[in-house]
Amino acid sequence: MLNIVIPMAGRGSRFAEAGFTDPKPFIPVGDMPMIELVIRNLRPACPHRFIFVCQQSHLERYDFHHRLQTLAPGCEVLGLSGITAGAACSVLMASDLIDNASPLLIANSDQWVDIDIDAFLSVANRPGTDGLIMTMPATDPKWSYVLKDTKERVCRVVEKKVVSNEATTGIYHFQRGSDFCREAQAMIADDERSQGEFYVAPVYTRLYNAGQTAIATYNIGAGMHGLGTPQDLTAFTSGPHFVRAMSRCSKAGLHHGFAPVAAPVLAERVG
Template structure:
């Protein structure tokens, strides 16, 4: 499977909080946030590991060297960007030329750690047209993306920042056919079809659902969201 890791943001909330190190290299409990995130994945299924990063993070912080050191056995590839893109979907498209179109596509971020004992099996035996990582969120917050399911546990809708169910998304996005993602991501950019000015990955599932595609969720057993300084502090103190 292709595993694409978009990490070409500047982590502005961490910059504003006084952090000098790029977010993904910040350490917590003996590991960088990048490692906490990547080590959550079923890397044994990965045949093509790609990181998309800012050139400045490679030049000033040796981010690519760090990744190569930690994940050398997976022969990681890199795409270097001069500027921040207009969203995760656009960032992933920057790696299009490195994708193996004959195998699945996994997209994952660098600020969420989770544990799922079922994800490997779901990706092999029950993936349908794609698998979306999720966790049970019983809070009243609507700060995540959410998936709604039908009676047979098939995904019927995915929404950003609106709580349509208790199934919040981890940021793990899988497409059995990479072309499903690429064609719609490119079309959305061509048509300037954004959500609050950004090109997200999650809404693409809705477009594919309209085309008759079928998706399932994989529910993790634990999760640590590390996207803000406050969440990082909570994780360190847990």
């Protein structure tokens, strides 16, 4: 079974500052919550389980657990007591569920990628593959970038520094969840931070150095669309890819959209 971990334990402060009252994962994108768009984008045909890593305060205040179970039946919802030192730390909070031989997919909670996830997974599951990184052409230092060896295997991933023309989209596959857990835990123990945080992508560098070198990229061109800021969201919903995304969701079946609910009202309802 494929474990799909989606860290969503950030503050979402940029949306709050822009006047949004819904928690970021449930901000409407069209007529559905942002996180539903992400779930439908990533839901594969193979047996799988979504694992959401959230702030405990959000679970209690916004009824995240029930809402996520409705969108992804059988999912696991984990609550954190505070902000972690990076995405790798947040994912490791699910180690009891992913530190095993099952494959692991790690993805952002605030983006839409114009791809067929089953096509991506078919490449990831080729015999002998240790990892597959979804990538895109880029030149902006805000992204993470991959470097390859002479055999076109990913040998290093660098955060926030342009070392190639191929950046990561934030979607990462590990053939075994235990590989990620082992190397991420070692990275943290060695205090190997990138820009002061523990990111997911540099775990591949450690994996390569440990001899698990069959790490490839899956370049999707211009197919990554961020939803992480109010500006990103506006650009997406006003562009042509929004229609395509909604069409794909419609073909995937009926969605469980939620009407926007202001935080103070919802907080009163749940206690």
